[in-house]
Amino acid sequence: MSIQVGQRVPEAVLQHIDDGVHRIDTHALFEGRKLVLFAVPGAFTPTCSERHLPGFVEHFDDFRAKGIDVACMAVNDAFVMQAWGKSQNVPAGMRMLADGNGDFTRALGLELDASGYGMGVRSKRFALYAEDGVVRGLWVEAPGEFRVSSAEHVLANLPD
Structure with missing residues (x-):
């Protein structure tokens, strides 16, 4: 069963690149902040690169004006996420997070078997809004x- 509104974000370790590869625990990532985490099935894939990530890049300042941080995640490695972020002109402050083994994705219950496309297990396409680690909005x-x-x-659908 997938995570539900009102539940605490599960604990897992993600990676990102910022002057080297860094690990970040999801509890530390979500703690004490409002955060939209959106996930894509794969970096550099058509819909993800042409519509999903560009929309969050375009509206990044709108989220920030509401006091909400934004992060992108995929079941890819940190180097791929960094390269994809650079190619998409991701603004400073938007984290590009790697769930390389899909541990967090599985903990959320939002995995997607894309083996038929040669991609293995990936994340479903979703967006999650959390306040201090508690899910307040989930769109899968x-x-x-x-x-x-x-x-x-x-x-348009952020909770009040």
Whole structure:
């Protein structure tokens, strides 16, 4: 079963690159802040690169104006996430997080078996809004869809 609104974000370790590879515990990542974490099935894939990440880049300042941090995650390695972020002109302050083995994705119950496409186990496309580590909003896409996890939809549906 996947994580639900009102539940605490599970603990796992993600990676990101900032002057070297760094590990970050999800409790530390979410603690004491408002954060939108959106996840994509794969960096450099068509919908992820043409629509999903660009929407959050475009609306990054809108989230920040509401006091909300933004992070992107994929079941990829930290080097791929860094390169993808650079290629997409991700603004400073938006973390590009790697869930290399899919541990956090599985803990959330949001894994996707993309083996039929040669991609192995990945993350479903979703957006999660948490306050101090407690999920306040969750938008999970149906397979092949891109609507509810878009930056525009999340902004319009943030809880008060």
